[in-house]
Amino acid sequence: MYEERFPVLHRRGFLAAGTGAAVLALAGCAGGGTDDEAASGDGPPKRGGRLRAAFAGGGASETLDPHLANLFADVARAKALYDKLADYGPDLAARPRLAEKWEPNKTLDRWQVTLRKATFHDGRPVTAKDVLHSYRRIADPGKAFRAKASLEPIDLDASRATGERTIEFVLKRPTAEFPNVLAAFGAYIVPENASDFDKRPIGSGPFRFVSFAPGRSAVFRRNDDYWDGAPHLDEIEFVVANEESARVNALLGGQVEYAHELNPATARAHEGRGRIEIVRLRNSAMQAFCMKTDRPPFDDRRVREAFFLIADRQELVDGALSGAGEVANDLFGKGYEYYASSLPQRGQDLDRARALLKRAGAEKLKVTLDTSAVAAGFTEAAGIFRDQAAKAGVTVDVRTGSKDSYWSDILDGGTLCCYRSGAMPIEAHISQRLLTDSTTNATKWHHKDFDAQYRQAQSTRDKSRRAAVYERMQRRLYTEGGFLIWGFADWILGTARHVRGVETKAPANTLDWARFDNVWLA
Amino acid sequence: MARRLILGLFQTLTVVLLVFALTEALPGDAAVALAGDQPDPARIAAIREAMNLDRPAYERLADWATGLLHGDFGTSLASGRPVSQYIADGFGPTLLLAALTLALLVPLGFGLGVLAARHEGRLTDRLVSSLTLAVYAVPEFALGVLLVTVFALKLAWLPPTAVGYGTDLLSHPAVLVLPVLVLLSRPVCSLSRLVRAGMVDALASPYAAHARRYGVPGARVRYAHALPNALAPAAQQLARTVDWLLCGVIVVEALFVIPGLGTVLLNAVAERDVPVVQGLAVVFGVLTVVLNLGADVVAYRLTPRAGVAA
Numbered sequence: 142m143y144e145e146r147f148p149v150l151h152r153r154g155f156l157a158a159g160t161g162a163a164v165l166a167l168a169g170c171a172g173g174g175t176d177d178e179a180a181s182g183d184g185p186p187k188r189g190g191r192l193r194a195a196f197a198g199g200g201a202s203e204t205l206d207p208h209l210a211n212l213f214a215d216v217a218r219a220k221a222l223y224d225k226l227a228d229y230g231p232d233l234a235a236r237p238r239l240a241e242k243w244e245p246n247k248t249l250d251r252w253q254v255t256l257r258k259a260t261f262h263d264g265r266p267v268t269a270k271d272v273l274h275s276y277r278r279i280a281d282p283g284k285a286f287r288a289k290a291s292l293e294p295i296d297l298d299a300s301r302a303t304g305e306r307t308i309e310f311v312l313k314r315p316t317a318e319f320p321n322v323l324a325a326f327g328a329y330i331v332p333e334n335a336s337d338f339d340k341r342p343i344g345s346g347p348f349r350f351v352s353f354a355p356g357r358s359a360v361f362r363r364n365d366d367y368w369d370g371a372p373h374l375d376e377i378e379f380v381v382a383n384e385e386s387a388r389v390n391a392l393l394g395g396q397v398e399y400a401h402e403l404n405p406a407t408a409r410a411h412e413g414r415g416r417i418e419i420v421r422l423r424n425s426a427m428q429a430f431c432m433k434t435d436r437p438p439f440d441d442r443r444v445r446e447a448f449f450l451i452a453d454r455q456e457l458v459d460g461a462l463s464g465a466g467e468v469a470n471d472l473f474g475k476g477y478e479y480y481a482s483s484l485p486q487r488g489q490d491l492d493r494a495r496a497l498l499k500r501a502g503a504e505k506l507k508v509t510l511d512t513s514a515v516a517a518g519f520t521e522a523a524g525i526f527r528d529q530a531a532k533a534g535v536t537v538d539v540r541t542g543s544k545d546s547y548w549s550d551i552l553d554g555g556t557l558c559c560y561r562s563g564a565m566p567i568e569a570h571i572s573q574r575l576l577t578d579s580t581t582n583a584t585k586w587h588h589k590d591f592d593a594q595y596r597q598a599q600s601t602r603d604k605s606r607r608a609a610v611y612e613r614m615q616r617r618l619y620t621e622g623g624f625l626i627w628g629f630a631d632w633i634l635g636t637a638r639h640v641r642g643v644e645t646k647a648p649a650n651t652l653d654w655a656r657f658d659n660v661w662l663a
Numbered sequence: 664m665a666r667r668l669i670l671g672l673f674q675t676l677t678v679v680l681l682v683f684a685l686t687e688a689l690p691g692d693a694a695v696a697l698a699g700d701q702p703d704p705a706r707i708a709a710i711r712e713a714m715n716l717d718r719p720a721y722e723r724l725a726d727w728a729t730g731l732l733h734g735d736f737g738t739s740l741a742s743g744r745p746v747s748q749y750i751a752d753g754f755g756p757t758l759l760l761a762a763l764t765l766a767l768l769v770p771l772g773f774g775l776g777v778l779a780a781r782h783e784g785r786l787t788d789r790l791v792s793s794l795t796l797a798v799y800a801v802p803e804f805a806l807g808v809l810l811v812t813v814f815a816l817k818l819a820w821l822p823p824t825a826v827g828y829g830t831d832l833l834s835h836p837a838v839l840v841l842p843v844l845v846l847l848s849r850p851v852c853s854l855s856r857l858v859r860a861g862m863v864d865a866l867a868s869p870y871a872a873h874a875r876r877y878g879v880p881g882a883r884v885r886y887a888h889a890l891p892n893a894l895a896p897a898a899q900q901l902a903r904t905v906d907w908l909l910c911g912v913i914v915v916e917a918l919f920v921i922p923g924l925g926t927v928l929l930n931a932v933a934e935r936d937v938p939v940v941q942g943l944a945v946v947f948g949v950l951t952v953v954l955n956l957g958a959d960v961v962a963y964r965l966t967p968r969a970g971v972a973a
Contacts, residue, residue, distance in 0.1 A: 195826060200930030201749050201922070202742035211699065285709045287701065355742070356922055356930075358827045380827035382920040386808065387824050391920070394815050394823035545933055546691025549702035562700075580703035 186642065190662040191376040194399035195388045198381030203355040206338040207329035208279050208286040213401060217655040218379055219329055221361050223344035226254065226272065226323035226330065228652035233477040233566045235320035236652060238369075239267060239330055239345065243323070249315035249600055254323070256306040259368040261332050262349045269302030274333040276300075290573070290580060291325030315600035317607055318568045326565075326650065347372045347658035356381055373642070373661035389635065392417055398637040398662070401655070404517065405463035408633045418636045418643075424476045424564070425632035425649040427469065428462065428518065430510070430526065430625040431551070431560040435585035438508065439556060442621040443501040449487055449625055450494040451533050452526065458628045461522035466630040471622065472615050474567040475629050479608055481615035494533045507536045511558035513547040518630070519559040552583055560624070564648040567611065571595055575618070584623025591617065639663045667959065671952035678948035679941065683724055686937050692716050693740045693935040714740050727941060736945075737938035739931075746942035749927050756832055757923035760915070761908035763839060764846045768904065772851050776858025776893070781885065783863055792859075795852035807845045807918040814841060826920040842919045846912060850904045857900055861893025868892075895962040902958030909954075910947045 196214035207219035226240040237243070241257040259267045277297055279286045299311035312319065322328070332343050342350050347369065348361035359379045365371045380397060382388045388400040389407050393416060403419070412419045432439040432448060439445055454468035467475075470487055474480050498504055508530075512523035520541060527537040537557075542550055551558040560583060562570070573579055576595060577587045591614065598610040618624065632649040642660040647653035694710040695702065711717050730737050736746035779791040798806075815823035825838040832839055865871055866889050874884050913925035924943065931939035 193827060199741075201752060201927055202739055202744070202930070202934065202936065204742060283709075283713070285706045285713070290701075290703065290706075355744075356926075378827065380920075382824065382826050383926075384917045384920070387826065387918060387920045390811050390816065390823035391826045394819070396822060396824060396826050543690040545689075545696045545935065548700045549691065549695045549698060549707065552702050552704075580705065581701060 184641075184663070186373045186659075186661040187663060188373050188661070189375050191378060192374050192399060192640065192657065192660060192662060193378045193380055193397040194401065194657070195380050195382045195391055195397040196401045197383045197385075197388075198356060200356040200381075200383075203381070204339050205342045205350075205353055205359070207331065207342075207344070208275075208288065208327055210327045210329075211287055213649070213655065214379065214381060216326075216650075217401070217657075218359055218361075219327075220346065220655060221348040221377060221379075221657060222342055222346045222350060223329035223331065224259070224267075224346050225325075225328050226256075227320050228324050229564070229566070229650065231646050231648065231651060231653065233474065233564060233648070233651065235318075235324040235566075237320075238324075238652075239272075240323060243320055245317075245319065245602075247602075249317050249319070249602060250312045252310045252312065252319050253303070254308045254310060256308070257368060258306070259345045260366055261345050262343045262364060263332075265332065266305070267330060267345050268305055268333075269308045271333050272308055272330055273297070273300065273302060275330045276328070278331070279328060286327065288325045288327035291322055291328065291569070294319070294322055314596070317599050317601060318566065321566050321568055325569075348377055351376070367658065369658065372658035374657060377657050392635050392637065395637070398640050399643070399660075400635040403633040403635050405465035405631075405633065407635070408465065409463075411635065415638070418638060418640070420634040420636060420643055420645050421465065422632040422634070422645070422648055422654060423467070424629045426466075426564075426630040427473055427562045427626055428457075428466070428522065428628040428630055429469075429560040429562075430522075430627070431558050431583050432623040432625065433556045433583075433585045434623040435587065436556055438501075438503050438506055439623065441501045441503070443497045444503050444506070445621060445623065445625075447494040447497040447501070447503075447533070447535075448530075450490040450497070451530050451535065452625060452627050453489040453529050454487075454627045456529070457522055457525055460525045461518035462628060462630050465633065466628045469626040469628050471619050471624060471626045473562070473570045473624065473626060474564075477564070477567055479567045479611040479615075481612045481619070483612075484616065484619050487619075489529070491533045498533070498535070505534060505536070507538065508557050509538045509540050509555065511540050511542055511551055511555045513542045513544050513559070515544045515547040516559075516561050519561070522627075523559055552581060558583070561630075564650040567615075568598075571614065575622075586623050667956060671956055674952050675945070675948040679945055682941055682944035683720075683937075686932075686935065686940055687720050689935065691935065693937065696933065696935045697741070716740075723937075727938065731945065736942040739936050739939050741931075741934045741936045741939075746938050749931075749939050750924070750942055750946055753922065753924040753927040755923075756916075756921050757909060757912075757925070759832055760839070760842060760846060760912070760921065760923065761905060763843050764850070764908055765901075765905060767843065767847055768850050768854065769901070771847070772854030773858055773897070775851065775855035776897075777862060777885070777890070779855065779859040780862035780866065780889075783866075788859075791855065795855055798848050799852035801848070803845055803849065803912075803914045804918065806848055807841070807915065810841050810844060811918070824918075824920045832921070838919070842915050842921060845915050845918075846908065850907075854897060854900055854904070857897050858890075858893045861896060862889050865889035865892040898961040899955075899958045902954045906951050906954050909950055 196217060198214040199212055205218060207223045210216045210219045224239045226238060227235040228238050230236045239256055239259055241255045244253045256267060256269065261267060276292055276295065279288045280292050280297055294312050294316045296311045296313050301309055303309050330345065335343060339353060347364050347367045349364050351360040351362050353359040361377050363372045363375055382391060385404055389403060391397045392400040408419045411417050432445055434440060449471055458464060458466050458468055469475060470484060472481060498506060510523050512519045514520055523539045527539055530537045574582055575586045576592050594610055594614050598607050601607040601610060636643055639662055640660060641663050644653035644656065693714060694707045694716055697710055698707045727737055738745055739749060775791055779788045782788045811823045814821050821840050822838050825832060828835050828838060871884055871889055874888055913929055916923045916925045928943050
C-alpha cells in the first residue's frame with residue numbers, strides 16, 4: 142500500500158541535542174577552555190588501526206543514501222563515503238573539494254566549475270555527468286531531499302557538462318555566494334547509475350564500504366586512491382548509541398575511541414582528568430528567542446528592542462548551556478565570514494527596557510513563550526528568561542509544546558519562542574530565514590528593502606563591497622530584528638587519549654568536523 | 664476456555680484500534696516529524712503526499728488491517744523496509760535477554776522465597792526481606808548506572824555497553840551480564856516476596872498442621888503441600904514479568920545499547936512511523952494475551968477450587 146516509497150528523513154533535526162536537556166539543567170560555572178590542547182599535533186601520523194566512533198542515530202530506519210542525510214550520524218557516514226564539490230571551512234566560507242576551481246561570468250549568473258581528477262570506489266572517474274545526475278536527483282520535484290532548497294538557485298535544465306570534467310551552471314539569478322550552494326548540506330556527488338545505497342554504496346570519499354546494519358554499525362575501509370591522500374586509519378566503524386550516558390560509558394570503557402555529542406556535565410567531569418580527551422567546538426549552535434515581527438506586541442520595534450535589553454546573556458549561557466558556550470550579540474554567525482563584529486556587545490539594561498515598553502504603551506505586558514524539550518537547554522532558557530523579564534515588569538508565560546512537531550508549530554503560530562540553529566554561512570541564514578519568500582521565516586521578517594539588499598549583495602562581484610552590504614543588513618537586524626540571539630553553544634566530543642588529529646576549531650557542520658581521514662591512532 | 668480465548672482476541676483487536684487512534688491523536692504526523700527543524704510547508708506537503716498521509720484515517724486503517732489478515736505488517740514510513748523485518752530484528756535481543764533473565768529468575772525467586780518462609784521471623788528471613796525490599800526500591804536506570812560504574816568502569820571486569828555488537832550478543836556473552844542483572848533485580852524481589860507470603864500462609868494453614876500431625880516429613884509438607892499454594896499467584900506474577908521483559912525493557916536497552924523491541928518502539932513513536940507502531944502493538948497485544956492466558960491455565964490447574972478463569 143505504500144508502494145510510492147518516500148526517502149527517509151529522520152525526525153531528530155540536525156542540531157537537535159534532545160537527550161542532554163535534563164543534565165544541562167545542572168547549572169555551573171563557565172567551562173574552562175581546553176580547545177587547543179586536545180589531540181592535535183604530537184608527532185607524525187601513524188598508519189593503521191580501526192577507530193570506532195559512537196553517534197546518536199536514527200535506529201532501525203537509517204540508510205546510507207547521502208542525499209537523505211539529516212542527522213549527525215548520517216553526515217559523518219556520508220562524509221566518509223562521499224564528497225561534495227565544496228565544503229565549509231571553520232569560518233563557513235566554501236572551500237573547494239571535488240571542484241578544483243570555480244569561475245563566474247561578469248553578471249554572476251553563470252559559473253564554470255572544473256572538477257579535480259578523482260575516482261569513485263569502483264575505479265571510474267568522477268565526471269561532470271555524475272555531478273549533474275546527483276544534483277538532478279536531489280532536486281527531483283517528487284522527492285524532498287534536504288539539499289533541494291539549497292540547490293534552488295541553479296537552473297538544472299539549462300546547466301550542462303561542457304567537458305569530461307567541466308560544468309557550466311546556469312543560475313536563475315546572480316549569486317555571488319554560489320560556492321555555498323556547492324557546499325550545501327547533503328549535496329553529495331554519487332555516480333550516475335547509483336541505486337542500491339544501503340547494500341553497495343559507491344562514492345569518491347576517503348573510505349570504501351564494507352558493511353552496514355541500520356541502527357547498529359557501519360564499517361568502512363581506507364580508500365588508498367583518495368584524491369586528498371589516503372586516510373591514516375585502516376578502518377572506521379560508526380556505531381549508534383542514542384543515550385548520552387551509553388556513549389560516555391563506551392568511551393570510558395574502551396569500546397569506542399570517539400564519542401559525539403556529549404553534554405557539559407560530562408565534559409566537566411572528565412576534562413583534564415586524563416582518562417579521555419574533551420574537545421569543544423566553539424560557535425557551533427546558535428541559541429535564540431524568536432519574536433514574530435508581524436503581530437503584537439512585537440510589531441512595535443520598541444518592544445523588540447526592550448526584549449533585547451531584558452536578556453542577561455551570561456546568565457542564560459551559564460544556566461541553560463551549563464556555561465558551555467559564549468554570549469551572542471543578536472546576530473547569527475559569530476566568527477564566520479561577513480560577521481559584523483564591529484557592533485557593540487549588547488547587555489542587560491532593565492531601566493531602558495522599561496522606558497521603551499512605557500513609550501510603546503506596553504507596560505504590564507503579558508507574552509507567551511513557546512518552548513519544548515526538542516533541543517538542549519530550551520526549557521531552562523525559557524525559565525531563566527521568564528525571571529529576567531519579570532524584573533522589567535513583563536509577565537512571560539512559558540508554554541511547553543510537543544517535541545516532535547515543535548519546529549512546524551512555531552513557524553507560524555505563537556509570538557515568542559525558543560530557537561536554535563546549527564552552523565551555516567550568514568548568507569544561507571539570511572536567504573533561508575529572513576527574506577519575504579523564505580520557507581522558514583520564523584520571525585516573519587518581511588521587508589522589501591531588506592530583500593533588495595540581499596539581491597544587491599548577491600550581484601556584487603567585489604568582496605569588500607559585498608561585505609559592506611552584509612554589514613548594513615546585520616546592523617539593521619541588530620537594532621530591530623526579530624532574533625534575540627543570546628548565545629552560541631559549544632559542541633562537545635570525547636576521544637580516547639591515543640586518538641590524534643581531531644580538529645578542534647571546526648564548528649559542527651563544517652568540513653573538518655566528524656572528519657576521519659585526518660585522524661590517527663597513536 | 665473458549666470464552667477466555669475469544670476475550671483474548673477481542674482484547675488484541677482493541678489494543679490495535681486504540682493504538683491507531685492514539686497515534687492519530689498525537690500532535691503532528693510522520694511528515695512533520697521527518698521535516699524536523701526545516702518545516703518548509705511545501706516540503707511537508709510533499710512528504711505527506713508521498714507517504715499517502717493525505718488520505719483519510721479510516722482508509723489507511725482499512726488498508727493496513729487487510730494487509731494484516733494476509734500476514735503483511737506493512738512497510739515503515741521512515742525507511743520503506745517491511746515492518747516484519749523490524750520486528751524480527753528487534754525480537755532476537757529482547758528474547759535472549761528475557762530468556763536468560765527468566766532462567767535465573769525462577770530458581771532465584773523461588774529459592775529465596777522458600778528460604779525466607781522456612782526461617783520465618785528469624786534472621787535469614789529478615790535479611791532476605793529487607794534486602795529484596797531495598798533492591799526493589801532502586802529504579803532500573805539508577806541501578807544500571809551504578810553497576811556500570813562499579814563493574815565496568817572502576818573494576819573493568821565487564822564491558823559497559825553492547826555498542827556495535829547489534830543482535831550478535833551471544834558471541835559476546837560478557838555484555839549480557841550487567842543487563843540481565845538489572846532486569847533480574849526487581850522481578851526477583853517481587854517474586855520471592857510473593858512465594859514467601861504464599862508459603863507462610865500455607866504452612867500456617869490447618870491442613871499443613873494436619874499433615875504434620877500425621878507425621879508427614881517437614882520437607883514434604885513444604886514442597887508438596889504448601890508450595891503449590893504459593894505457585895498460583897507466582898505464576899501470574901511470572902506471566903506479567905515475561906510480558907514486561909518481552910515488550911521491551913526500554914531503559915535497559917537504551918543504557919546498554921541493545922537494539923531490542925523497546926528501542927524499535929521508541930524510535931517508531933517519535934518518528935510517527937505508524938505502521939511500525941501498529942505492527943509492534945499487534946505483537947505485544949498477542950503476547951500479553953497469550954501469556955496471561957497461559958498463566959490463568961496454570962493457576963487454574965494448581966488451585967481448581969479458586970476457579971480462576973476469566
